[in-house]
Amino acid sequence: MAENTTVSSARRKLSWLSGIAVFFVGLMVWGVASGQTGASFAPELALDLQGGTQIILTPTVADGDQASTEQLNQAVTIIRQRIDGSGVGEAQVTVQGNQNIVVAIPGTPDATTLQLIRASALLEFRPVIAQATSAPLAEDAVVQDLDTLSNDPASTPVNPSDPAWATERVIAEFEQLDCLNPFRQPGQVDDPTRALVTCDESYLFKYILGPVEVQGASISDASAGTVTTQTGASTNTWAVNLEFNAEGTEAFGQVTARLFGQPSPADQFAITLDGLVITAPSTNAVITNGQAQITGSFTQDSATVLSDQLKYGALPIGFEVQSQENISATLGSESLRSGLLAGLIGLIVVVIYMAFQYRGLATVVLGSLVVAALLVYLAIAFLSWRQGYRLSLAGVAGLIVAIGITSDSFIVYFERIRDELRDGRSLEAAVEAGWGRALRTILISGAVSFTAAVVLYLLTSSSVRGFAFTLGLITLIDILIVTMFTHPLVQLLARNKFFASGHKYSGFDLTAKEASYKGRGEFRVSEQLGAGKAAKASKEAAKRQTIAERKALAGKGEDNE
């Protein structure tokens, strides 16, 4: 009965594990077959294995403030836009360790792209002087050389909305501008005291804007919300609410006072981010309390996007390049090959050593390592698909180191079984008793490793993180394998004649069991050595015997007589 329970529980565990493996294999097959983005049987490799450039940026915020998570996310979006705009190809931009931004680009970027990435985004308020729909230039149009034209205002402008800002050169530039052609240098910085000719984000309209009147830094908060009526009831209309600090309140008050009531488009002010107009609302009132609301045909999404942009621009973030690493594709594949070679050698040497030490049990070790490797591979492929995980060289090192760490739990387990055999238990009983004790040790030591992995993962960035991640993953899979594969397998093998008979190549050979009898036999021999020591040894041995074993021993003694 008991035997059947053990066998069926062992079988159940094995089928559970197969179930888990099959589920993930199935999931991957489905993902790949149905063409899900990122799903692939080969996990994505990090740049150090695949070649490319990795740039680690730390945002620098004026006044020593820390950039908020929202601002970092916004920065990621902006950097991605800039890189996409520069045509470098698929870039991976991620926030790491809540303060660094990691940019991974295939190939080697040129100096301009680099400058573009690290430039800080500028949010500015400028009054609109002229606005027009962007259209391709007529074919017969005479293109004027802008550098020959005067850039001095015809008369001294009285305020930033003064049409005098539109110099000859500005007007020509405006007329010739086609938003669909590139019109800004990457990383271009505009003079805040002069007029600016630019387009809106969707490249539909072109503008002549006056000098900067309010800096983005004067925005203290921005949020998206629905418009409430005077009675306080909320409507379905989305709007973006802006709040200014004291300085901004005053400046914005002056702007609205001047713009309010002007004919369109002179009643509009434009908010620019990186020189592009993100919105150009017209002024409906003089706002002196520093609380503005931008309404228009917003959806919830577009209102949120705009408010995030405003919030981001509120704290101009520059980027300091922490490191820029370029790895040639050759070096990457060379590293990967060497890593795999090292892993293979490590695996073979470990299995040979285990065969030497544990004989037949080495097959269990090999089997467990192969199953562990399969699960790790699946986990990495799955995480690479769902979480965008990339396997790095440090991660590969972690995987190789894991061969040893995983085998360590087998050793702890096998040695425990041997301890129990030495105490005179039968193999089946020894397996059960040894497992109970080994599991405790494996769990506590696993907890230590896992704590290390989690702490490192949460607190560090870059390569340390990749390593910590694999280490943590391995620790979990190790515990899973030992409980769901190695132990059930040994339970079943303990019933196999080869192992149960204590064959000398089984790893559980009887010399071990006999040794414990020899230990007691020491009593006889050691009379010559000194009574005290012998008595100590025999008492110790007696204490460690179970009743059944004493009976067995007594029975054996009788047989001998």
Add this chain to the structure above:
Amino acid sequence: MSRAREFGNRLYSGEQSFNFVGRRKTWYIIGAIAVIFALLIPVARGGFNFGIEFRGGSEFRLTNSQSLPHEVAVDVLAEISPGSQVRVTDVGIADIRIQTEQLQDIESEEARLALADAFGVEGGQVASSFIGPNWGADVTNQAITGLVIFLILVSLLMAVYFRSWKMSVAALLALAHDLILTAGIYAGVGFEVTPAAVIGFLTILSYSLYDTVVVFDKVRENTLEIEYSETRTFSEMVNLAVNQTLVRSINTSVVAVMPVASILFVGSLLLGAGTLRDIALALFVGTIVGTYSSIFLAAPIYAHLREKEPALKKASDKVLAGRA
């Protein structure tokens, strides 16, 4: 056949026993001397050899370029950025690595192309990196914060699991010994301290404690009812536990070291200086030292800390009196 198993049997029964706990003064002295040496090595060598990640600077790596003399690279860089210090090293079988002070973006690009030209390889074969001076410091700070938090968490974990803060203390002392020794040996070998080395170093934390925990688990099991033992004193029981886990300790560390040694071997031979080699060296030393310290330091220190406790003292006095 199997001598190892018979050896294990004798250790288990107590028939053969190494006096790890009793001769602790010897191990303390050896440990102290080793630690002092480890602290002196970096001083004698003029500090650690910090990698470019900690110094800041620009680095170029050329594949298949060992056939030409290093001066070629020095000349190329001298032209682009006069007066800068240039270090050229052979890496692996066919690559060279050129390190210099931080170059401007444009200079760096120029240097990359000029090097490719001078060594007759394609531009894509030259990898360039630039590391700001704060990067290494950032990594170190993160690592130190991580270290402190990890130590606090693990001390608590061990204290709760073993129900004895003295085990945590003994384990941490052994760990400190491991870290100092590994750092000393790393400095002695003269490898550059890179973020990869820091990773290896952090992994030692986990491994060294893992090993100590395995030994301590057996110690805890053996000494559960030690107050009632008539045959062994507390320290003798700790010693028995260490002996009983000796084969296991040796096997686990041999098996843990093997893959690490394989990385070290492949890394140094094929790739040269780089992530794999640096992680592996720190781990290689750390694993061996970690096993040593679990047996020779952690367990004796634990016995030392506890044997003076009144209840244990009384029990062991009784045992000793019974023997006399």
